[in-house]
Amino acid sequence: WAGQLTEVAERAVPGLRDRLLWHEVRTPAEVAADTGAADGAIPVPSLAGADGRLLHPANSTRTDGLFTVGGWSHPGGGLPHAGMSGALVAGLVVEGPEFRGSQ
Known part of the structure; x- marks a missing residue:
């Protein structure tokens, strides 16, 4: 999914993928385990x-x-x-x- 999003974004910003220094994909379960946020929600x-x-x-x-x-x-x-x-x-x-x- 992250790759598909990057591909779509690169259509608007050619060369975006080559300029990315870092990205992270996390599941709600991982966010919940690391932060204690209910169901991995990231409230504003x-x-x-x-x-x-x-x-x-x-x-x-x-x-x-x-x-x-x-x-x-x-x-x-x-x-x-x-x-x-x-x-x-x-x-x-x-x-x-x-x-x-x-x-």
């Missing part, structure tokens, strides 16, 4: 309060064309927010940094 940090959203990294980065998505990125954890994160990045890719949904 709970950011309580109105200012919590400010602690998640932005979806855009200093590197042109490199974006962050998922529970650890804006707007935060949980399945709905991870999906919103993907939608925000899609808007950034299509419309550029002026995309209002990323504000």
Whole structure:
């Protein structure tokens, strides 16, 4: 599965595989054994309060064309927010940094 994901990613970023220095594939059982996390789940940090959203990294980065998505990125954890994160990045890719949904 990791090889298939890398192959798909390399279509967007030619030469990616040659530039990878390290990658690790872990099962939920391995994560549970190493961390004690129930069923190997990796929860995102709970950011309580109105200012919590400010602690998640932005979806855009200093590197042109490199974006962050998922529970650890804006707007935060949980399945709905991870999906919103993907939608925000899609808007950034299509419309550029002026995309209002990323504000």
